[in-house]
Amino acid sequence: MSNMSETIRVTPAKTSKSIEQPSCRLCGSSLGEPFLNLGQQPLCESILRKDQLNQMEPFFPLQVYLCDECMLVQLDQYVSPDHIFSEYAYFSSYSDTWLKHSQAYVQKMIETFELGPQSLVVELASNDGYLLQYFVQRGVPVLGIEPAANVAKVAVEKGVTTRVKFFGVKTAEEEIAGGTQADLLIGNNVLAQVPDLHDFVEGMRLLLKPHGLITMEFPHLMQLLESNQFDTIYHEHFSYFSLAVVERLFSEHGLRVFDVEELPTHGGSLRIYACHFHDWKLATQRLEDLRTQEDVYGLDRFECYTAFAERVRETKWKLLEFMIDAKRSGRQIVGYGAPGKGNTLLNYCGIRTDFLDYVVDRNPYKQGKFLPGTHIPIYHPSKLQETKPDHVLILPWNLKAEVMSHISYIREWGGQFVVPIPEVEVFS
Numbered sequence: 001m002s003n004m005s006e007t008i009r010v011t012p013a014k015t016s017k018s019i020e021q022p023s024c025r026l027c028g029s030s031l032g033e034p035f036l037n038l039g040q041q042p043l044c045e046s047i048l049r050k051d052q053l054n055q056m057e058p059f060f061p062l063q064v065y066l067c068d069e070c071m072l073v074q075l076d077q078y079v080s081p082d083h084i085f086s087e088y089a090y091f092s093s094y095s096d097t098w099l100k101h102s103q104a105y106v107q108k109m110i111e112t113f114e115l116g117p118q119s120l121v122v123e124l125a126s127n128d129g130y131l132l133q134y135f136v137q138r139g140v141p142v143l144g145i146e147p148a149a150n151v152a153k154v155a156v157e158k159g160v161t162t163r164v165k166f167f168g169v170k171t172a173e174e175e176i177a178g179g180t181q182a183d184l185l186i187g188n189n190v191l192a193q194v195p196d197l198h199d200f201v202e203g204m205r206l207l208l209k210p211h212g213l214i215t216m217e218f219p220h221l222m223q224l225l226e227s228n229q230f231d232t233i234y235h236e237h238f239s240y241f242s243l244a245v246v247e248r249l250f251s252e253h254g255l256r257v258f259d260v261e262e263l264p265t266h267g268g269s270l271r272i273y274a275c276h277f278h279d280w281k282l283a284t285q286r287l288e289d290l291r292t293q294e295d296v297y298g299l300d301r302f303e304c305y306t307a308f309a310e311r312v313r314e315t316k317w318k319l320l321e322f323m324i325d326a327k328r329s330g331r332q333i334v335g336y337g338a339p340g341k342g343n344t345l346l347n348y349c350g351i352r353t354d355f356l357d358y359v360v361d362r363n364p365y366k367q368g369k370f371l372p373g374t375h376i377p378i379y380h381p382s383k384l385q386e387t388k389p390d391h392v393l394i395l396p397w398n399l400k401a402e403v404m405s406h407i408s409y410i411r412e413w414g415g416q417f418v419v420p421i422p423e424v425e426v427f428s
């Protein structure tokens with residue numbers, strides 16, 4: 001869940017890229033050649049206003065590396081998080097599926113770990129309070145830490161105490177000095193956006209009470225590869241995690257993963273449970289099982305990644321074949337949703353208004369603006385009723401069931417849904 005601004009001022013994180021060989025964010029080794037090249041791309045969340053369409057737009061290489069020392073899959077960093085988070089356009093509460101997921105999580109944590117008025121729940125990158133609000137409703141004290149001021153403000157209005165800050169050792173120390181330590185420390189879909197992983201995880205260790213619990217959710221690298229989710233790769237996501245790599249990262253900071261759940265969110269995520277290294281919590285069988293699954297899948301072998309890169313190219317060819325055929329037959333194609341992942345797909349495939357007339361999005365912040373790079377206009381969903389398109393390409397494919405039910409009325413005029421990932425599929 002990432003996403004952001006119309007006001008990004010891009011300053012390259014480094015200059016003179018051409019002579020500098022990137023090094024691994026986790027272990028510091030020198031990275032070799034990228035195994036996947038998605039071309040030159042704009043920052044996928046920097047949607048444009050009309051008056052920006054004639055201005056120069058920054059594009060950066062979108063290339064994916066595998067560290068052959070620690071096996072972390074990562075991008076070179078072109079933008080600093082200050083720029084990404086200055087004003088976030090993403091409000092988690094615009095997704096019903098995500099809200100339900102969050103509510104179920106809160107229910108489970110309160111029951112399983114007996115959280116109550118005496119506990120403190122801290123969430124890192126707490127967004128608009130989409131999750132912490134459910135703890136507040138149940139009388140459990142919370143603290144959100146969120147770098148984007150505009151979404152933090154919405155959280156505070158909901159009664160979710162929120163500090164506008166980046167998280168790391170410095171923030172953890174400030175909170176501890178103010179008497180704050182967490183019984184439950186949550187980080188959902190944030191690890192990918194952390195430039196300094198060691199500072200972040202060390203901060204978590206500090207902020208966690210001696211018998212406190214960490215849960216983190218992140219898209220599972222194995223699912224990304226297996227289900228061909230290359231569109232979830234974008235500049236704002238610096239790292240892509242397997243269980244094995246997260247376990248290595250945590251162990252370097254005296255933390256231990258003791259349990260893991262596989263979740264359907266974001267195309268397949270992991271929720272890890274971690275504690276201080278010497279806490280008594282026992283490792284579960286499903287943790288052991290998932291370690292084995294990752295080994296069998298071959299996440300530690302380079303061929304696994306080159307085969308993925310091959311599938312990505314094949315998907316581009318197939319999607320373009322479908323679209324060229326539709327356009328030659330005089331059919332209108334539009335897009336649903338303006339998520340970050342849509343932009344990676346559209347820019348990589350070279351799909352502009354010559355294929356997609358427009359996209360619609362429920363988020364009023366995005367309506368009336370344009371997608372980065374492709375400059376496809378974004379409208380309110382009511383535009384669909386107006387033009388009655390033949391095909392609606394669902395860009396947030398992870399929410400396809402939700403989208404199909406929201407706009408099932410396109411079937412009244414024979415409209416069809418098209419889902420691009422894992423492979424092009426038409427639903428009539």
Ligand SMILES: [Zn+2]
Pocket residue numbers: 024025026027028029067068069070071072
């Ligand atoms: Zn490494």
